[in-house]
Amino acid sequence: MSNAKSRLAVILSIAGVSLGAIAGGLLLHQTHLDRQIADELRSWFPQVNPQQPTFQLTPAQVQKSEIAQLVNLSPTERQPYLEAMSQQPNHREYPRARYLLAMDRLAENQPQEAIATLADLETRYPLLAAHILSLRAQAYTQLGDTTQAAATWQQILTTHPNHPVAAEALFELGKTNPRLWEEAIAKFPAHPRTVEIAANQLTTNPNSLPLLRLLAQHALYKPDYTDILDRLTRAHSAQLSPEDWEMIAFGYWEKLNYGKAGAAYAKAPATPKNRYRAGRGLQLGGKTQEAIAAYKLLYSSYPNEKETAQGLIHLSRLVDLQPAQEYLNIVIAQFPHKAPEALIEQSKVLNALKSSESAKQARQSVLTQYSKSxxxxxxxxxxxxxxxxxxxxxxxxxxxxxxxxxxxxxxxxxxxxxxxxxxxxxxxxxxxxxxxxxxxxxxxPESYYAWRSALMLGWNVGDFTTIRYLEPDVEYSAPRLRLPAGSETLKELHQLGQDRDAWTLWQVEFTNPIEPTVAQQFTDGIMRLQVGDYLDGIFMLNSLAWRDDPEEQNQYQMLRQQLAYWQELYPFPYLEPIQSWSKDRQLNPLLVTALIRQESRFMPDIKSVVGATGLMQVMPETGEWIAGRINLASYQLDNPNDNIKLGTWYLDYTHSEYNNNSLLAVASYNAGPGNVADWLNRFGFRDPDEFVEKIPFPETYGYVKSVFGNYWNYMRLYNPEIIQKMSKIN
Incomplete structure (x- = not known):
């Protein structure tokens, strides 16, 4: 029995569940904002000191919930344990076990068994009473008993009329009574079922202002969200309020459509942030003159706000040298927190004006007056x-x-x-x-240089020449943290691993996406990750570091001390195909995982501007070439298994081209073999650390560090040997 199985057996035994009584003796089986925007935001917000998280759960934490040990297992794997607990009415997790067992039976198309499992459960489990009724209605539908299903949906409307689950009832009953869909729109506009209703109605009324406004506010996660914003602004521009424009601007900004976001922010309520984003969005959208005007309006309207300082620095880069100096002098005189950056920009202006000595003095002022910057x-x-x-x-x-x-x-x-x-x-x-x-x-501890340092200290973490064949021990189990925001029902669903239901509830509860608290942003990041939105979820968690309020920084620090925070940032989606194809190609699976995290943030449908597609960002022509080499007749680049199959073959190929040196192989994966060959000719390869620092392509330079930094974080978070060594360092 594996360590994980042994721990589970001990925990369940302590809880009073006899493993001997379990039938059959079954054993368990084991790039959002672009770099320019991100750099700018980092310059606004001071970096927080990273600290090593606590990696060991206390015995009390481990024993707190037996269900927590089961949520990541398949229905088949956890069935005997849930059945054992559900047969003990006095067991402290009896209601939870029955709920999960009913969920699993529904998933396995066993509605009669699910109905029996749910019998009277709402009286024992009032926290999830509405969800229990919803499960019962779904079971009746699956059974084909439409009368009982309708009666159960109606029971939700009677007993829980204001609970978000009522939106599900209104959706189902509205199929035969469309008036109820209008009630859903009125009472639960943010609920995903209501969003679905609005989207359906939009097909017959494509320019409906109320429907478009609802979708603009609540459908950020929909693939066609930008099209909705375009349609709304095109059809109803004159009827939109400043608050509407702020909502629209936020949506465009979140979708990285900065030009349209800037134009919308120019019409939003006048605030320093909105005025700044108007200028920045227009600038990034290539509308230079409009951006200049927006930055000037920012300064005239809010001469003393922090956003103004950054706006003036951007403005200095868009105007002639003389006015640029004047704007930078304003920043230096009035905004000490941005003065160092302004002095550097001023040195560039002075160099352009052939005043090299003055430029040198400006740089020296940074070192003497702003030494900590x-x-x-x-x-x-x-x-x-x-x-x-x-x-x-x-x-x-x-x-x-x-x-x-x-x-x-x-x-x-x-x-x-x-x-x-x-x-x-x-x-x-x-x-x-x-x-x-x-x-x-x-x-x-989370930096790329921590990996290089661990190697220099003799730790078994793999070097560029050995990492390919390393087979690190990995413990994949990850404890779930308790969400810091949201209702008790939301937190309970999350602890039970009911991620889609938790995400659905969060869409209703999260009412402040434009200015979220630390707790709300953290919770939103977790919710996104749990439903597979790794791109935005990882960004939401990472960008918490940019908070500048001291209290918010403290809140963030407390969150990042938890192991679960880091494990959410470094998850293992698509574990099975990654392990399988890594083994087939003789590649370290953590290196493959690290590369996928950098390439696509585990988003299988993502496509770059040049056409690179899928988890490992395979170019179509490269995929075609590989398929020919391995006699693969049919494949889809957005299919995770196909993509990993092709991408790992190519990573194996780049390794073979460079004598299994993973530094050169990974650099070649990003920049191409021709460029790497050129760098080797230019720089030689006496010291790999020096070679990395000389990579002339900024993208590849950052890519190499990110991939191996990802690899290191997977090692320090999941490898028992490295976890133990890190605990001794601290």
Whole structure:
């Protein structure tokens, strides 16, 4: 019996469930905002010190819920355990076990058994009473008893008229009484069933203002959402209120349609954020003159707001050199938090004006007056790299050390701290090198450089030349955290693994998507992840780091101390085909998972602007070439299994082209073999860390670090050996 099975057996035994009584003795079987926008947002919000999460659950936490150990198992795997618990009315999780058992029986087309399991359950489980009635109605429908199904749906409307589940009842009963659909629209406009009703009605009334407005506000998750916004603005522009325009602008912004978002924000209620986004959206949409006007309006309307500082910096890049200097001087004088960035921009303007000495003085001002800033860290790092390139390793080492002291919370700090170690080694300072590597692991545990540091300390994490064939031990089980926002019903559904029902309920409860609290944004991210929206879900969790309010930062820090937070960021979708094809291609499955996370955020239907498709972003012509090589007659790039089959073959191919060096293979996967060959000719390959830093394509440079950073995070979160080592570092 595996460790996971043994733990489950112990837990259920403690709970009073006899494994011997279980029938048959069955054993268990085991890129949203673009980089420019993201960099800009990071510059607004100070980075929070990353800390190592607590990885071990306490015994009390482990024993808190036996059901929690079962939610990720298949119906067949958990059936004997649920049946054992459901036969003990005094068991503390008796209602939960019956609920899950009924769900499973419905899923397996056993409606009669589901109805029997649900009998009188709502009296024992009032928290989910409405959902229990819904399950019963679904079971009657599956059984073909439409009379009892209708009566049960009607019972929901009678006993739970204001519960969101009533929207399901209105939807079903509205199929024979359309008046009830109008009631759903009036009472539950945000419910996904109501959104479905509105979308259906729109087919016969395609320009209905009420329907389009409802969908614009509540249908952000629909694939044709942008088309809905286009239709609304095209057909009803004159009738839309400023609040409507703000809603529309938010939708366009979320869908990365910045040009249309900027135009809509220009018509939204006047706030610093809306005025700023009007300018920024128009700028990114290529409407330069309109953007200039919007930024000027921002400054004249809100001369002292933080958004104005960033707007003036953008404005300086759109105008002639002389007015650019004037705008930057305003930022330097009035906005200390943006003065370092303004000084760097001013140095560029001065260089363009042939005032190199003044430009140098501007950069020096960053180091002397704003020594703690991100810009100061960047200047120091540039100086350290220059010193290293010129062979002055001692100066480079000292400058990198200065970053760890003066700028420990900047984006440059993990890299600088790692190179403190590398350069110390080259200088023969082995003890200093060890201290530096341990510091990186302690202070920046989720960084790419933490992986490189772990390797330098001799940990079994795989190097570029060995990672391909590494077979790390992985414990895939992930505990569910308790959601910080939402109703008790929502939290209960989530704990039970009823993710689609929880997500549905959240659509009604989440009423503030434009300005969410930390708890709401975190919960929204989890809800998205649980229903397969990994792209936006990961973004929602990651972007919590950009909060600038001290209390919100504290809330975020508390959330990120939980193991489940990190495991949500690094999940294992499509585990079975990844493992299968990785084994077939002799590839480390964690490396494949890490690459997929970077390529597509696990979104099987995603397509890049150049046509790369699916989980591993296979280009159509590349897929066709691979299919010919492996005699694959039929495939679909948006089919997860097909895509992984083709993508892993190509990753195996790039490895074979570079003697199984995973650094070169991954770089080639992104940039193509021709470019990698050129870089090898230009830079050589004496030191892989130096080679990475010299990659001239910004995209590939970031890609390599992201893929191997992802790999490291999967190791530190799921590999028992590395988890134990990390606990000792801290």
């Amino acid at each position: 991100e810009e100061a860290a960047k200047l120091r790092w540039q100086q350290a790299e220059d010193a290293a390139d010129n062979g002055n390793l001692l100066q480079a080492w000292r400058l990198a050390q200065e970053i760890t002291v003066e700028n420990p919370d900047t984006d440059y700090a993990p890299e600088a701290a790692f190179w403190v170690g590398k350069w110390a080694q080259k200088l023969g300072r082995e003890r200093d090198a060890k201290t530096a590597y341990e510091y990186v692991l302690q202070r920046y």
